């Protein structure tokens with residue numbers, strides 16, 4: 001890239017499974033669990049030459065006041081199963097699954113990602129999350145057993161073990177030599193690991209895919225999370241999409257890379273974002289306001305407030321001011337929601353400050369903190385804003401979440417992408433085959449001689465590279 005060349009905008013799409021991010025009550029909305037929805041969105045964004053399709057993970061249905069929280073979409077299928085199906089109906093699009101490192105075992109997770117990478121011809125990515133709530137942990141044998149501080153230690157060791165497993169095969173381990181009567185070498189799949197969290201040894205069943213290792217994504221935002229990303233991840237899925245906070249986050253994380261001998265371009269930062277596109281800026285602004293109010297209904301506003309305040313606030317007027325009373329610590333409200341992260345008292349203080357500064361009602365505040373659209377305007381306005389955001393160090397691109405499932409990115413792909421292409425910041429066509437190619441990342445360490453898509457040449461002993469003796 002020359003000194004004056006513009007940075008490329010990396011685009012991904014997420015099909016949402018929870019939260020108030022899609023207007024599920026809109027008659028145009030389809031199912032968030034039907035295969036047709038996944039296929040439709042994946043094929044749309046592949047047409048737009050996006051880098052990848054992304055699925056988050058929620059391992060427990062959220063609850064509010066002892067009942068399932070029923071104001072947002074709820075219920076979703078298992079990610080790797082869905083992405084394996086999508087591998088068959090897409091050709092280039094990366095496929096990134098969120099899979100938890102606190103409640104799983106490395107052997108099983110490594111096997112599933114190696115399989116996805118192979119099935120998709122090198123398009124797999126793994127968003128390594130740790131989870132923060134014991135409520136989710138109750139679903140698992142480990143429960144909430146792991147203190148928060150230990151979760152990244154376990155995640156880092158989990159990833160180390162997974163890498164050993166992916167590296168436990170080399171291409172030459174698969175001989176399929178009918179003449180010698182030898183299918184695999186005696187070294188195939190052998191691994192051993194002894195550490196604080198895992199003590200395992202044996203043989204790994206699954207030869208890795210063309211990428212060797214799937215692309216590693218990270219989503220935590222704590223100091224430990226940022227260090228984990230700086231040392232081990234290739235993409236951060238960030239929640240910071242307000243430009244000032246995003247720039248600060250971007251600078252902070254990129255600065256940390258040097259400690260691990262890595263370059264700024266070795267880790268891409270992609271905040272979550274939504275885009276509302278219409279013929280004119282005015283029309284888009286009016287529609288965005290409508291969408292925000294659909295996403296944050298009066299009931300949703302009160303439920304979110306109750307989650308932070310930890311008490312019943314159903315008597316409050318959503319169009320009125322915030323309650324003057326202090327939060328309590330009753331975990332009965334909106335269990336599984338991330339508003340608990342900073343603690344109720346601190347979050348309530350922040351919300352109050354913001355409401356006072358901007359003179360916001362309860363509902364307006366909840367829209368401001370969670371229901372605001374990131375990019376709003378005509379196709380030109382949205383393309384310019386995205387380009388500017390990336391060129392000025394706010395992000396390397398975005399994970400776009402459509403406000404309608406599955407058609408919510410149609411306009412973006414048909415009307416914004418061509419402008420980004422015209423500006424020279426988004427590819428006209430894929431130039432590589434793997435997800436790592438799309439992201440412009442250097443190849444992951446992979447076992448010596450491990451080949452590209454379609455390899456190894458099973459059943460063709462003569463195709464074995466010359467000089468390999470193992």
Ligand SMILES: Cc1cc2nc3c(=O)[nH]c(=O)nc-3n(C[C@H](O)[C@H](O)[C@H](O)COP(=O)(O)O)c2cc1C
Nearest residue numbers: 056057098129130131219220221222225237238239
């Ligand atoms: C933008 C973003 C997306 C996340 N997505 C998920 C997810 O899909 N599933 C999940 O279990 N955790 C998710 N998390 C939670 C993180 O993986 C992590 O467990 C949590 O943020 C605790 O780490 P931290 O203290 O470093 O933030 C997400 C976090 C962020 C910031």
